[in-house]
Amino acid sequence: MDQNLNIVLVRPGLKKGLPDDLQNWIEHFIRHFNLVLSRVLGSAQKIILLSDENSQELKTVKENDIFVFVLHDFCLKDKNHQDLLKKIAALMGSPDADTTESCRNSLKINLSDYDLRQLHDKIKPCMGYDLYRKGEKEASVQLISKSDKEYWPRLLDLVMDIRGIKLRHDKEAKEVPIFLSITAEDEKHNWYQLRRELMGFGYKIFPDVDLHFTIQNLKSYVQRCVDKSLLSIHLLGNEYGNLYSGSDKSLPELQFQYVTEYINTIQGDPDLESHSLLQRVIWIPPVSEIKDEKQEEFIQQVKRDIEKLHRTEIVQAPIEILKTLVLNKLQEIEGKKKDEFKIWR
DSSP states (O other): OOTTSOEEEEOOOTTSOOOHHHHHHHHHHHHHHHHHHHHHHSSOOOEEEEOGGGGGGGGGOOTTSEEEEEEOHHHHTOHHHHHHHHHHHHHSSOTTSOHHHHTTTEEEEEOSOOOGGGSOTTTTTSEEEEOEEEOSSTTOEEEOOTTSTTHHHHHHHHHHHHHHHHHHTOTTOOOEEEEEOOOOGGGHHHHHHHHHHHHHTTEEEEOOSOOOOOHHHHHHHHHHHHHHOSEEEEEOOSOOOOBOTTSSSBHHHHHHHHHHHHHHHHHTOHHHHHHOOOEEEEEEOSSOOOOOHHHHHHHHHHHHTTTTSTTEEEEESOHHHHHHHHHHHHHHHHHHHHHHHHHHO
């Protein structure tokens, strides 16, 4: 694991009239972040605290350092903070890299429901963690604190991704990639839990960015991820999800469609078919409570098409059964990969 990468926490400046509750939350978060980092990575980690008030520290930052952006609508309206984000964006990735490559060392902590257009194009796709929930009043938000059950797991997710970035820069580390399709809101808890546990076993999880793309770029990104992966996992719950921008389909269905098209391409090419180890698992809750007509139609179509869906298995069982099945399947696929390597040697 590469311990030479700095962790740069980009936070709002303290002298800009920051609300007391927001300022106190950030101070507590930094302490908790330090604690979880040291526990997961095995030693105390140096964190560079960067804001528009000490932007001169930017000259000590390296191109491949890990940026963690603390983002709130209040701060994004400040010109000096925006100027700092632009300077950081200029450091992210090589000039020739696309945005998905440029942001792979950077993560977002979202503290409000801000307008995505406020962010630089290189920061928009950074993997994000929502540490707020919408309040009862319209447009109000509530910060998630240490007493909330989501707080520590979300913080652990953030640190596990930092661990993954450090491993990626370690030439001796060999992570096995998996595509874990983004779900609708009702299955987010299971998605995060499965992602966290698979990362704990040392697997590399795609998507590794937030999916804010045009339809064409979304398809390209999903299929590039699946091309690298040994397994594609889709959690299909009771909700269909919001329609993706520019489409009449939700993000879960679009990802499913693009993976299906990729697998069909493999099956149509004997050379690709013989060398690809990719498999797909679709999980459906054992007890259906679907009230969404589009989701009911989507799941029924998947079930009807199962005989035509190559390399695909449907699991309708408790989520713990899925976890066991996924680990067994990965062990089986990795065994085939080793055997194939021996043959080609």
